[in-house]
Amino acid sequence: MSDAVIDRKIDRSHMQVSNEVAIQIEKMNKWYGQFHVLRDIDLTVYRGERIVICGPSGSGKSTLIRCINALEEHQKGRIVVDGTVLSSDLKNIDKIRSEVGMVFQHFNLFPHLTILENCTLAPIWVRKIPRKEAEETAMHFLRKVKIPEQAHKYPGQLSGGQQQRVAIARSLCMRPRIMLFDEPTSALDPEMIKEVLDTMIELAEEGMTMLVVTHEMGFAQAVANRVIFMDQGQIVEQNEPKEFFSNPKSERTKLFLSQILGH
Amino acid sequence: MSETHAATVSYVRDTMLPPAEAPVTERGAIKWLRENLFSGWLNTLLTLIALYIIFVAVRAVMPWLMNSVWNAASLGECRQIVAAAGEGATGACWAVIRDRWHQYMFGFYPRELYWRPVLAFGLLFVALAPVLYYGNRRAELTLTATAGAFVIAVLFALGTPFGIVAAVTVLMAALLALAWAAPKRLVWVTVFYAPVCYLLLWGGSVWAPVTAIAGFALLAAVFVALQPRVGVPVALGAGLVAAVLWWAYPDATVARALSSILPIGLTAVPSTQFGGFLLAITIGVTAISFSLPLGILLALGRQSNMLIVKALSVGFIEFIRGVPLITLLFTASLLLQYFLPPGTNFDIILRVIILVTFFAAAYLAEVIRGGLAALPRGQYEAADSLGLDYWQAQRLVILPQALKISIPGIVSTFIGLFKDTTLVSFVGLMDPLRGVTQIVRADINWKGIYWEPYIFVGAIFFLMCYGMSRYSMYLERKLRTDHR
Numbered sequence: 190m191s192d193a194v195i196d197r198k199i200d201r202s203h204m205q206v207s208n209e210v211a212i213q214i215e216k217m218n219k220w221y222g223q224f225h226v227l228r229d230i231d232l233t234v235y236r237g238e239r240i241v242i243c244g245p246s247g248s249g250k251s252t253l254i255r256c257i258n259a260l261e262e263h264q265k266g267r268i269v270v271d272g273t274v275l276s277s278d279l280k281n282i283d284k285i286r287s288e289v290g291m292v293f294q295h296f297n298l299f300p301h302l303t304i305l306e307n308c309t310l311a312p313i314w315v316r317k318i319p320r321k322e323a324e325e326t327a328m329h330f331l332r333k334v335k336i337p338e339q340a341h342k343y344p345g346q347l348s349g350g351q352q353q354r355v356a357i358a359r360s361l362c363m364r365p366r367i368m369l370f371d372e373p374t375s376a377l378d379p380e381m382i383k384e385v386l387d388t389m390i391e392l393a394e395e396g397m398t399m400l401v402v403t404h405e406m407g408f409a410q411a412v413a414n415r416v417i418f419m420d421q422g423q424i425v426e427q428n429e430p431k432e433f434f435s436n437p438k439s440e441r442t443k444l445f446l447s448q449i450l451g452h
Numbered sequence: 453m454s455e456t457h458a459a460t461v462s463y464v465r466d467t468m469l470p471p472a473e474a475p476v477t478e479r480g481a482i483k484w485l486r487e488n489l490f491s492g493w494l495n496t497l498l499t500l501i502a503l504y505i506i507f508v509a510v511r512a513v514m515p516w517l518m519n520s521v522w523n524a525a526s527l528g529e530c531r532q533i534v535a536a537a538g539e540g541a542t543g544a545c546w547a548v549i550r551d552r553w554h555q556y557m558f559g560f561y562p563r564e565l566y567w568r569p570v571l572a573f574g575l576l577f578v579a580l581a582p583v584l585y586y587g588n589r590r591a592e593l594t595l596t597a598t599a600g601a602f603v604i605a606v607l608f609a610l611g612t613p614f615g616i617v618a619a620v621t622v623l624m625a626a627l628l629a630l631a632w633a634a635p636k637r638l639v640w641v642t643v644f645y646a647p648v649c650y651l652l653l654w655g656g657s658v659w660a661p662v663t664a665i666a667g668f669a670l671l672a673a674v675f676v677a678l679q680p681r682v683g684v685p686v687a688l689g690a691g692l693v694a695a696v697l698w699w700a701y702p703d704a705t706v707a708r709a710l711s712s713i714l715p716i717g718l719t720a721v722p723s724t725q726f727g728g729f730l731l732a733i734t735i736g737v738t739a740i741s742f743s744l745p746l747g748i749l750l751a752l753g754r755q756s757n758m759l760i761v762k763a764l765s766v767g768f769i770e771f772i773r774g775v776p777l778i779t780l781l782f783t784a785s786l787l788l789q790y791f792l793p794p795g796t797n798f799d800i801i802l803r804v805i806i807l808v809t810f811f812a813a814a815y816l817a818e819v820i821r822g823g824l825a826a827l828p829r830g831q832y833e834a835a836d837s838l839g840l841d842y843w844q845a846q847r848l849v850i851l852p853q854a855l856k857i858s859i860p861g862i863v864s865t866f867i868g869l870f871k872d873t874t875l876v877s878f879v880g881l882m883d884p885l886r887g888v889t890q891i892v893r894a895d896i897n898w899k900g901i902y903w904e905p906y907i908f909v910g911a912i913f914f915l916m917c918y919g920m921s922r923y924s925m926y927l928e929r930k931l932r933t934d935h936r
Contacts, residue, residue, distance in 0.1 A: 283839050301933055310838070
C-alpha cells in the first residue's frame with residue numbers, strides 16, 4: 190500500500206512532543222446496537238504528537254477518531270480534549286469541534302459554495318471573525334496548500350487531490366490545535382496521494398498534533414512518532430515506527446504488516 | 453489530387469484537402485426532418501397520422517376563432533352576427549369577456565377602487581424582485597420598472613382619477629430610484645409588503661395592520677431576549693405565544709383606540725366583494741409565501757431526534773395530506789367558527805388562506821424531506837466537525853443544497869396550490885373559474901355561454917403557471933455549481 194514515495198527531506202526542528210496532554214481517552218467503549226465496536230480504549234495523546242492508526246477494515250480505527258470530535262457518541266468511558274470533557278452537553282461538543290479539525294476520506298466540501306466560501310464559512314459564523322479577515326486567513330492557508338488560484342472556483346471543478354487539500358485548508362482556517370485525518374488518501378489516485386501527503390507532512394513539520402488513520406505506511410515511517418495497530422475494536426500494539434515495522438510483537442500485527450507490505 | 457508519391461512506400465502529403473460541404477442529407481432543415489420526423493417507416497407513418505390529426509383539429513377550431521365576435525351585448529346578438537357569416541357557421545363570442553372582464557379580474561370589488569388591487573399587484577413584483585433575482589441587479593431593475601409601467605398603464609386604461617395616477621407614478625418612480633441606488637434596501641419593500649397589501653386590498657383603518665406588525669415585533673423582541681439563554685426552539689415558542697396573546701386580546705382594542713385618536717385609512721372593502729383573479733392571486737400568493745417556511749420547518753421536524761417535535765410533524769403532515777383539500781375548506785368555512793371564542797369574526801378569506809397554507813406546507817414538507825435525504829451524510833458531518841450549531845448547519849449548508857434539489861417538486865406544489873385556489877368556489881367564494889362564470893351565466897344576456905369564459909380563465913392560469921415553471925428552470929440553472 191505504501192506506494193506513494195516520500196522523497197523529501199523532513200525538517201524535524203519543530204516536531205517536538207511536549208508533556209502537555211492534548212487528548213485523554215480512558216476506558217472508552219462504544220456499541221453499534223449489539224455490536225461492540227470499541228472496547229476499553231485507553232489512549233493519551235501529547236501535544237505535538239503525530240500518531241498513525243492502522244488496522245484491518247472494521248477494526249474501529251475510524252470510529253475511534255470520530256468519537257474524539259463527537260461525530261460518534263461513545264457509551265462508556267471518558268474523553269477529554271484540550272481540557273474539555275466530552276459529554277452530551279452541546280456547548281462542550283461545539284467547543285471541542287471548533288478546536289479539533291477533521292479531514293474526511295471523501296473531502297465533504299460544500300458543493301454550493303466556492304473554495305473561498307468553504308474556507309470562510311465556519312470562521313465567520315462560529316468564530317465571528319469579520320469577513321475580510323476571514324478571507325485573508327483563508328487565502329493564507331490556500332497558498333499554503335498551493336491552490337490560491339482556485340479560490341473562486343467551486344469544488345466540483347477541482348481534482349480529488351485539490352479538493353482534499355482545500356478540505357485541509359478549510360480545517361486549518363479554524364486554527365485548530367488538533368487535526369484528525371480519517372483515511373485522507375483512500376479515495377485518491379496515486380499521483381494525487383502524494384500531493385495530499387506532502388501537505389500533511391508540512392503540517393507535521395510545523396508541530397501540529399495529528400491523529401491519522403491511514404494505510405500509507407511510508408507516511409507513518411517518515412512522519413509519525415507513534416504507530417497504533419487496532420484490531421476488533423482494541424488497541425493491539427503501539428510503538429515508535431521503527432520498532433513497529435521492524436520488530437512487531439503480536440502475531441496479529443505481524444500478519445497485518447506482512448499483508449500490506451508484502452506485495 | 454495525384455501529388456502523392458504512389459510509387460514509394462514513404463508518404464508525404466503535399467497539399468491539404470479543403471473541407472468539403474456536407475451532403476444535403478446532413479444539413480439544415482432536411483437533416484432535422486430526416487432525423488426527427490422521417491427516420492424510419494414507423495416514424496414516417498406516425499408523422500403523417502399526427503399531421504392529419506392537427507389538420508382535423510385546426511379545421512374544426514379555425515372557423516370558430518375566425519368568426520369571433522367581440523362587440524355584442526348578449527349571446528343572442530353574438531349568434532345573429534355569426535349566423536350572418538353563412539349557413540351553419542360557428543363563432544366564438546368573446547363579447548362576454550369584453551362585457552364582464554372586470555368580474556373575472558376583481559369580482560364585486562367596487563369599480564372606483566380598482567386602482568388599489570392593481571397597485572397591490574404591481575407592488576407584489578417590486579417586493580418579489582429582491583427575492584426572485586437575489587444579487588442580479590439588472591433583473592431586479594427590469595422587474596421593478598416593468599411593474600411600475602404596467603401599473604401606470606393599467607390605471608390610465610381604467611380611467612383612474614388623475615391625482616391617484618400621479619401619486620402612484622411618484623411612488624413607482626421612487627421605488628425604481630431605490631432599486632437603482634440601493635438595491636439591498638429593496639428588501640424593506642418585501643418586508644413591509646404584506647401589511648401594505650392588506651391595507652390596499654381590504655382598506656379600513658391604518659392602525660389595524662400597524663398593531664398587527666407590533667405582534668411580530670413582540671415576537672422578534674422575545675426571541676432576541678431569550679434566544680441566548682434557552683436556545684432557538686424555546687425562544688421561538690415563547691415569542692409565538694406572546695405574539696398570539698397580543699393578537700388575541702389587546703391588539704383590536706389598541707387599534708380601535710388609535711384610530712379614534714387619529715382616524716386615517718382607506719375605504720373598507722369586505723371579503724365578500726372579493727372575487728375572480730384578485731381572490732385567486734390573494735390566496736395563492738399568501739399561501740405560497742407562508743407554506744414554504746412552514747414546510748421547511750415540518751421537514752426538519754420530521755427528521756428531528758426530539759420525540760415530540762417529530763411526532764407532531766409526522767402527525768400534521770400525514771393528517772393534512774390524508775384529507776382532501778375540499779374537506780379542509782369546509783372546515784375553514786364551517787367548523788373553525790365553532791372552535792373559536794364566541795364573538796370573534798374571523799375573516800373567511802383568512803381562514804381559507806390558513807388551511808390552504810397548511811395543505812401546501814404538508815406536501816412541501818415531504819418534497820423537501822426528499823431533498824434532505826438526497827444529501828450525503830458527509831455534508832452533515834463536515835458542518836458538525838467545523839463547529840456549526842444545528843441551525844447554522846441547516847441554514848448555511850444543508851438547506852441551500854436540499855432546497856436546490858427540491859426546486860422542481862416545490863414549484864410543482866406551488867403550481868398545484870395556485871390552481872387549487874379555484875376550489876374555494878365550494879365554500880361560496882367567487883373563484884374565477886366556477887364562481888364568476890356562474891354569476892355571468894346567471895345573467896339572461898349570457899345564459900348558455902360555455903367555452904369562452906373557461907378558455908379565457910384557463911389561458912390566464914396557464915400564463916401564470918408557465919411563468920412559475922420558467923422561473924424555476926432559470927433558478928436551477930443559476931444555482932448549478934456542480935459542473936457535472
